[in-house]
Amino acid sequence: MNAIPFESGRKLDCVSLGRLCIDLNANEIHRPMEETRTFTKYLGGSPANITVAMSRLGLKTGFIGRVSDDQFGRYIIQYLKDQSISTDNVVIDRTGSVTGLAFTEILSPTDCSILMYRDNAADLKLEPNDVCEQTIANSKALLISGTALAKSPSREAVFLALDYAKKHNVVVIFDIDYRPYTWASQDEIGIYCRLVAEKSHVIIGGREEFDLMETVTDPDQINDDHTARTWFSHVAQIVVVKHGGDGSITFTRDGGQWKGRTFPNEVVKTFGAGDAFAGAFIYGLMQGWPIERCQEYGAAGASIVVGSHSCSDAMPTVEQIETHMKKYE
Ligand SMILES: Nc1ncnc2c1ncn2[C@@H]1O[C@H](COP(=O)(O)OP(=O)(O)O)[C@@H](O)[C@H]1O
Numbered sequence: 001m002n003a004i005p006f007e008s009g010r011k012l013d014c015v016s017l018g019r020l021c022i023d024l025n026a027n028e029i030h031r032p033m034e035e036t037r038t039f040t041k042y043l044g045g046s047p048a049n050i051t052v053a054m055s056r057l058g059l060k061t062g063f064i065g066r067v068s069d070d071q072f073g074r075y076i077i078q079y080l081k082d083q084s085i086s087t088d089n090v091v092i093d094r095t096g097s098v099t100g101l102a103f104t105e106i107l108s109p110t111d112c113s114i115l116m117y118r119d120n121a122a123d124l125k126l127e128p129n130d131v132c133e134q135t136i137a138n139s140k141a142l143l144i145s146g147t148a149l150a151k152s153p154s155r156e157a158v159f160l161a162l163d164y165a166k167k168h169n170v171v172v173i174f175d176i177d178y179r180p181y182t183w184a185s186q187d188e189i190g191i192y193c194r195l196v197a198e199k200s201h202v203i204i205g206g207r208e209e210f211d212l213m214e215t216v217t218d219p220d221q222i223n224d225d226h227t228a229r230t231w232f233s234h235v236a237q238i239v240v241v242k243h244g245g246d247g248s249i250t251f252t253r254d255g256g257q258w259k260g261r262t263f264p265n266e267v268v269k270t271f272g273a274g275d276a277f278a279g280a281f282i283y284g285l286m287q288g289w290p291i292e293r294c295q296e297y298g299a300a301g302a303s304i305v306v307g308s309h310s311c312s313d314a315m316p317t318v319e320q321i322e323t324h325m326k327k328y329e
């Protein structure tokens with residue numbers, strides 16, 4: 001059993017807060033973006049991808065966010081509904097904002113990059129007023145994406161959501177989800193992400209993301225053990241440090257430490273791994289599984305997604321994960 005005390009009898013397993021965007025993934029892969037002619041449109045935005053992952057695995061999910069008042073915004077809402085994700089708290093922004101677009105370049109299985117268009121992005125227009133206390137009270141967990149902290153008023157909306165989570169015993173899961181495009185300064189990243197991490201029960205991030213958040217300068221303190229100790233001195237119960245193709249390390253507050261394996265696959269592109277991992281890992285936590293099994297599930301989900309063209313659309317079901325894992329027995 002893992003030690004996360006999810007409340008029982010709540011309408012939703014997890015409500016996510018953050019960006020709802022569009023991924024435009026190059027169809028002609030293994031060439032630079034300059035030579036790409038066509039793209040396929042998918043739902044994107046890390047927290048959106050994670051929520052699709054959780055929903056595909058059978059969790060009851062909802063989203064708190066803002067979308068643009070246009071075709072892309074309507075596409076996003078419809079996609080979420082089709083995935084059985086509650087859109088009751090997805091607000092249509094009428095200030096003339098646009099949907100964030102992520103154009104992806106797949107140069108090779110190991111060399112991928114993302115060209116982000118995020119000026120005047122609707123997701124960062126989320127207002128504290130949009131955050132419904134009852135929705136959070138009705139959820140076992142609240143997933144926060146660090147990018148939602150990049151600007152006001154979305155930043156304040158996050159802190160209000162955290163207040164409601166505390167008031168109603170909702171487990172807070174923080175995915176640092178660092179994206180360079182929207183932050184005003186490096187200082188802001190550290191300041192705001194730390195404030196959220198201090199209030200979070202589960203923290204997930206890559207090594208570089210923890211470094212940015214912790215802004216530690218002593219080289220002896222830039223390591224996973226130090227990271228875990230830092231956050232266990234607050235309310236964290238679980239800290240997951242992702243290491244790309246090298247797997248992940250999960251720490252638990254009681255001193256446990258697990259190195260997560262990977263399931264090597266024929267890689268189409270590298271992005272989406274973290275989101276698939278997070279979705280399946282959280283699913284495992286909610287089943288009350290031991291950490292090893294949560295990590296295996298996360299890694300298997302990630303393996304499937306790196307072998308696919310999309311992130312959201314490729315998020316696996318339980319059956320797909322189980323079948324995939326059997327191939328490695
Ligand atoms: N090339 C890969 N092949 C198989 N699994 C991978 C690969 N890259 C990442 N993963 C899995 O996905 C997890 C998260 O990946 P990572 O790249 O660290 O996250 P992010 O996409 O957020 O940067 C890893 O811990 C690993 O289990």
Ligand SMILES: O=C(O)C[C@@H](O)[C@H](O)C(=O)COP(=O)(O)O
Binds near residue numbers: 044045114274311
């Ligand atoms: O998060 C975004 O805005 C873009 C994503 O939809 C994108 O597909 C991606 O980068 C996935 O992130 P990762 O899982 O952290 O690699």
